[in-house]
Amino acid sequence: MEGAGLYLHCPFCSFVCPYCDFAVRRLGDRDLGGFVATILREAELRADWPEAIDSIYLGGGTPSLLPPAELERLLGGLRARLPIVPGAVLHLEANPEDVDDEALGAWRDLGVRFLSLGVQSLDDRALRFLGRRHDARGARQAIARAVAAGFEVVSVDLIFGLPDQDRARWLADIEAATPPGVDHLSCYQLTVKPGTLFSRRVELGRLAEIGDEEQGRFFAFTHEVLEARGFEAYEVSNFARRPDARSRHNRKYWRQVPYLGLGPAAHSFTGRERFWNEAEEGAWTAAIQADRLPEAGRERLEDLDLAQEALLLGLRCPEGVDLARLESRWSFRPSARALARLETFVTAGLLEHEGTRIKPSRRGLAVADSIAADLAC
């Protein structure tokens, strides 16, 4: 049986990017030792987590800010407190500026198998627009070094849909990001989130988001180009050059496999319940120091909720959703309206029927959210 996942949120970055709405703050001259200690106390409070854990994901924020010694203490501490199986896959997110041969060696020695690099772009103009601290040359070097260091999977994160990005520039980004040895790619469309500097710029009329038609074209273009380069889209934003390069951890989210989240704002799922932590680092720390679970909320999911989520998440992946399973597991059946709608989607080439399974086409993937909502209601 597939084990559960463990997600760890490191809420610090050296700078906060102007488009980012994650629960992060500037590290400044803070000492990360205290943070590691708090995480480990949280892990203690969660020591009754029942499921064996076979993947660990160190995300954030920028977990690559953790000095190797702290990382080692963290991982050792987690293994001692939680039911982590010996062969668990370890993912680490790293920012290019933190990637040097020393760090790479240390991470390898610590058992990191899946390294994803927060490159975002390999175009200096785009990087400046995104307010990133690294330049294209640094990013290219980081990729080359990571590939040379011999991780099982090296993955690159890219952002597309920037205001004056044309196809040629985007294609150049993709090409530069996928030299041999980079077998995984995450491509995210730039979205302007409320409360960010970018959204302020939009309000002031200094930044305009591209329209959905243009977004749709970029989306299709991205998928085509990557397919031609041997990548398979196994999720809306995730591409793998070989099946075993897929992110074992992330797939748990989309397939409703349980996961435990530690750190500020981290979300957890037991298969029946979801709970989420205080998003503010201060509130999160205070709760744990008072020996309380740092939860900000918790909800129980009924069969209907789970079935609807299964649609919402399943349609993000090309294998889609098995309606028979929704029925047998959660007694969920689409309404008459939804079924009529389903047929229309099939006719329009957005969905494909394969037995009891419905699978989104490429065009369907691009509108998976509304398709899911239509089928769920």
Next chain:
Amino acid sequence: MDQIRNFCIIAHIDHGKSTLADRIIQACGAVSDRDFRDQILDSMDIERERGITIKSNTITLDYEARDGRKYRLNLIDTPGHVDFSHEVRRSLMSCEGALVVVDAAQGVEAQTVANLYIALEYNLEMIPVINKIDLPAADPERVREEIDADLGLDPFTAVLCSAKKGIGIDDVLEAIVRLPAPRGDPEAPLRALIFDAHYDPYRGVILYCRIMEGRVHTRQKVHFMYTDAEYQVEELGFVRLKPEKREQLEAGDVGYIVCGIKTIRDIHIGDTMTWAEKGASAPLPGYKEAKPVVFSSLYPMSRDDYEDLARALEKLAINDAALTYEKDTSAALGFGFRCGFLGLLHLDVVQERLSREFDQSLLLTAPSVLYKLTLNDGSELDVDNPSYFPDPSTIREIREPYIRAAIIIPEEFLGQVMELCREHRADETVFGYLSVGRIEVKSELPLGEVLFDYYDKLKNVTRGYGSFDYEIIDYRPSDIVKVDILVNREKVDALAQLVHRDKARPRALRYCERLAESIPRQQFKIPIQGAIGGTIIARSTINAFRKDVTAKCYGGDITRKRKLLEKQKAGKKKMKTVGSVDIPQEAFLAVLRNDADKKK
């Protein structure tokens, strides 16, 4: 009886009838300053809000004239709008005289003339009243000429006043005194004309009557000659601002009667009331009730509200004898009612009263007239609902109602107005000079044509100087087709309509375009088409949206996504599904409301 005067106030819409009534009421001391409010007789919310009169209103007043004698005045204020001209007709039947109010700036207009003709039919004595002389644009001398030329009344009998400023009101009252007193033998068997009624939730129907001959007293048994029903009088009296109970009414009087009648449907306006025993042998000359000429289906916004709508209509109809309704269904909109109205304003008023007084929010289908069909087998069929329009191959002939429109305009607009009539399929348009510079255009056109944008266009081309009145004259053969609207290739029954073939394409195109603007884009392209039978005559397209998927479910945060789904689900409730396309109510409103809302 010598000291009774029964009169009504008639005029074109907005010329100041109700305001003049206010001044007369105040001059007679019938209301304290504290209780007074403008247009005091307009008691319905919708009348007050729109500042128009919809129902006639009666009030009895006491007036001490300059000759020192005391008179009892029975005043009836009437509505000016053409949709409610039946109210004027009823009111006139109970009077000996009428004040014909003319706006000193606007002059004689179409309804002034129309109402004058009705008054002539009933042999009423008329006093021209030139109102609003306080207006800077007032031109009483010109209006005097119009009164002479257009109305054929003696301009030298005209009384000048300003109802708003209270100028000349005494002269108006003295002129009223000069109207003829009622005649009629109080010793003869009772003959009373029922000229109005309204429903009171506590007391049932309250009848308004004019006693022509004889007497009637409380507890007396009465017989209604038209409905052939008998009731016992429970209460009667004069209609003051608050009813004044009395023991008896007699020839010449106007008053109210309560006799245990449950709904307006049980009575007939124009009926003659007499004694149950030893009653009169012949009824008074009758009155033809107004028949609905405009039809539309009403659907509740939410299917769950059907029962509420049914109750609301039932209640409304208790007080509105002209409103007809029967059950109707639509695949797109569910259950509703097919309703008949006297005109677009009536339709509008009903819709607004339903939403206001009964908290119903409604969708109305495109208004239609009643078509008369002869089928190939020789049988006759009346159709006012596109759903019941038969297969065109079975129809031998279709006839549609025609009106004679009377349009009064300043001479310079003649060209445009003639053109407007032509565009609206006028059969014959003639015109003549009323007075220098003023023209009356008479045009015979299909009623269906004035249901859409006619009023607006007339107002536009005449810059507000044109006035309009109409009467239905006959039915004439016409080439009417049923236009279907298809969304994603499925017919939306509630949007089907019957129109003249020449108008089918532009109408269909307008619908298609409005729908395309108001149906949100979906994941796939949606064709919107207008069709006659299998032939597409208009189309537009709603393009698909191309991307909505969120890039990332960050760190397993799925709750946020589910919230989104919940929101979408709530939104769906406000949609009507046709085939597999969700059409928001706003889209139906965008298409349907505009057409029905023309005349305000």
